[in-house]
Amino acid sequence: MSTSCFADRIGDLIDLTPAERRSLVRLEERSRPLKRGAVLVRENDLQNELFILTRGTAMSYVLLDDGSRQILRFLFPGDMVGFSSLVYQRATETIAGVGDCVVAPFERGALTGIVTEHPRLSALLMATNQMERVALTDRLVALGRTSAKARVAAILLEIRDSRRAADGAPEASFVLGLTQEEMGDAVGLTAVHVNRMLRQLDDERLIARENGRVTLLNEAALARIANYIGRFNGIDLGWLPAGR
Amino acid sequence: MSTSCFADRIGDLIDLTPAERRSLVRLEERSRPLKRGAVLVRENDLQNELFILTRGTAMSYVLLDDGSRQILRFLFPGDMVGFSSLVYQRATETIAGVGDCVVAPFERGALTGIVTEHPRLSALLMATNQMERVALTDRLVALGRTSAKARVAAILLEIRDSRRAADGAPEASFVLGLTQEEMGDAVGLTAVHVNRMLRQLDDERLIARENGRVTLLNEAALARIANYIGRFNGIDLGWLPAGR
DNA sequence: CGGTAAATTGACCTGGGTCAATAAATGTGG
């Protein structure tokens, strides 16, 4: 079966040529399972493999000397993983499964071919890099300058967005798929305090919870609290060269 | 005069071909002054220009509704600025001068040519994007999981690194060029608390201060406190295609 | 059905924020 999760992801933004699509499909030829909690890449390991996550949710994180963990990002199907090995010999972050996942590994060298033969794809890779960078800066702002309540609201909206249905419509009700400890490690809080903030949002009827499923009862209010900025609108890839 | 600050920056990593160098020089043909405090790009403005900072120090930041500011990064000569406009119509962050600066503006479309004609340069752009991304994640870790003292130590080391002499040797003594408020806005603290942490580092003889000049008296201890990771070593661009 | 991971909650503590006053540095016009 010749599919590409990455292509599916960016399919909304651009019409790929058959040759481009073939190149992308080739990146996902191989596949490797990654169990919940299992580590795919360990920080500081030598590494020249990249991955595309094809199924499940994963995360990247850093561990500090005192044992605390900062989760850098959550990874969803179609996400590129381990791109820092384009620059650094050793992994800058650990990659692990949040739930059971499947990843498609490929060699760094595979990008050489793509960059050489498909200028538009390299432009597209730059574009997706920028989207990731902006997601990181959004979180940096949250950690640096917003309250615990805002950060918890923000991560709920972030997870909600990652669960957009195939038709692109976000669902107000979804399975979190994260423990409260993971949420805390992502937004710089303790699990205990995440729990208190969830309770508060619950008490205020902004969300409802039942067994790991969350329903956003008042998205407008949550968005306001969270300083939420939808990054789905206003995308413009007008500078891309023609596809080959 | 045909120079490229960007080329100078990456010159250590790679030998550019004459054609590659010409393409990069062309990006910096124009130049525009940017005074201390002046805004080059305002968040949310329509924007399809990119820049390379050629002189001085600038910064990018986001303002929140309550008036607080999160500085996302400091920019130094050779840094690319405003790349999020490769994806978003409206600027995702404000760019302003920290001191007096000079920037070289160029059109988004200029990248189309580079990507098409110089695969190795597009690969190099991806690589520099990754370096910036890693710098962002390092700061994310600092904000999410380290103490005020650690963050202040970290920003001192960051500024120190940005001041590396032409020969690549970092100097222990340098001019900060930032107010304590700017430092705080970068690492998620108030100016008051930045001051207290500087005093503490001073009292512990880890640094010395005189009129905006800082001397790192014990870099090893500072690095330990700051959870510092030097990102200058271990760089490997072995996957890059041949230059044209 | 026992056993472990995850969620909850209360009691208490502290790192960093807030507010306010002062001093030092820097800049400006004349």
Add this chain to the structure above:
DNA sequence: CCACATTTATTGACCCAGGTCAATTTACCG
């Protein structure tokens, strides 16, 4: 070069958001 105005730096007093610790409870799993 001076007098004044504006930032910036510094410090103290006090407060609170979020951390820590510990005890239960609930959910999940073979």
